[in-house]
Amino acid sequence: MLIYLLIALVLPARPRVLVAGLALAGCLAVELLQLTGLSADLGALWPPLRLVLGTTFGFADLVAYAGGVALAYATDRLLGVGFSRAARTP
Template sequence: MVLVVTVAAGLFVSGVLPDTVATDVAGDALYVVVVWALVVILAPRLPALAVAGIVLVWCTAVELFQLTGLPDAWGAAFTPIMLVLGTVFDPRDLLIYAVATVVLLAVDLGVSRVVSGAR
């Protein structure tokens, strides 16, 4: 459910709202949430710290891959590629990915404490 809602929010931010710094930051943060959800779906028993590491490595790798120009070229030929690989490198995105990953790690650990305390 989180994945579906987050993808829908990301599509709304990227497709409906005007392109601003705020929507760029929101899009990056939502991307982190989508990657986090996918990692948890694919490996549900991974500890939160491992999930955070995978998410941060993936997001950083995708951002650095943009330096090759390939995501921009591929996105011009097939627009949905832009949703996964982005287009052009922006160093600010690396910071947003790191902050969003730390926030999700804190949320995950907090929720885990509450759930295990309720048992």
């Protein structure tokens, strides 16, 4: 949900479905990066990156990302104003 909200704030005029797609793609990219071992190497160089990139791949994380983005998208739609539109209102 955090990634969805951040993307909605950065791209306020974009359609909600695009925001959801970008959020899911970003989350999946971070998780799949863990398969390469690069995220663990980067985390060893600078430990705070371990919090952002993680170190090990987990299939359950992919399911959690999809669920979180779906929940954020549904909440955005149900609120009417939406995260993606709230950022551009005065």
